[in-house]
Amino acid sequence: MSKEITILYFATARDATNVSSEKISLPSQSMSMSLKDLTDLLKKRHEKLVPVLETSLYAINMEYVECDYQSILVKEGDEVAIIPPVSGG
Amino acid sequence: MSNFDKDFVKLTSENLILQDIINLVKDDGAGAITTFNGTTRNTFKGKTVIQLEYESYSPMAEKVLSDLIHEARTKWELTKTAIYHRTGIVPVGETSVIIAVSSVHRQESLHAVEWLINQLKEKAPIWKKEVYSDGSVWKENAESRQKV
Numbered sequence: 494m495s496k497e498i499t500i501l502y503f504a505t506a507r508d509a510t511n512v513s514s515e516k517i518s519l520p521s522q523s524m525s526m527s528l529k530d531l532t533d534l535l536k537k538r539h540e541k542l543v544p545v546l547e548t549s550l551y552a553i554n555m556e557y558v559e560c561d562y563q564s565i566l567v568k569e570g571d572e573v574a575i576i577p578p579v580s581g582g
Numbered sequence: 583m584s585n586f587d588k589d590f591v592k593l594t595s596e597n598l599i600l601q602d603i604i605n606l607v608k609d610d611g612a613g614a615i616t617t618f619n620g621t622t623r624n625t626f627k628g629k630t631v632i633q634l635e636y637e638s639y640s641p642m643a644e645k646v647l648s649d650l651i652h653e654a655r656t657k658w659e660l661t662k663t664a665i666y667h668r669t670g671i672v673p674v675g676e677t678s679v680i681i682a683v684s685s686v687h688r689q690e691s692l693h694a695v696e697w698l699i700n701q702l703k704e705k706a707p708i709w710k711k712e713v714y715s716d717g718s719v720w721k722e723n724a725e726s727r728q729k730v
Contacts, residue, residue: 549729550727552639552707555639577720577722578722578723578727579705579726581679581707581708582699582702582703582710
């Protein structure tokens, strides 16, 4: 069975993809992928998500991540959320 | 350290009633209760808002808000705290968020409530969609944490 990560989409990100979540398979033989590679994959998969990702943050397992996407690794079972600018309150 | 009987955080689709939240933070040792009650406005730049829809990443939002309370407790001496945020459809004029904090003296809870609502607006993964008669738009808080 392939190793999967879960992607969550909210607000403008959900509107752009038309799904609230999806599973992404890690490349075969890989235990992880960089957030940079995941970003490129998501952009290819969802054309309308490209401008949304320009202003969105990521949260991995409910923690905001900082912007060095090359060095941040996403592993099997991780939950990655796209967080567009928030508007609670 | 978590305070199960002192700190209350909840995302809920149910109507928020200020007195219920005040009752959560009431304490005989606290001389002050400060509350913030956020309500939904009926206009935006002249357009009439029909209703608002709140979406949240609820498990993370509750975690972020609990972490903020934890941080607030390192800044001020607080007795009890509560943050309740509405989700789903909220009609115009209804309450979308309530923050209530009790403290022995008023200064502590006054400062904490202002800090908590500002931090919520910046960090909590919650989104508001304004629905007009001719469309809708996802809002962005001016305070929202930005990609750098």
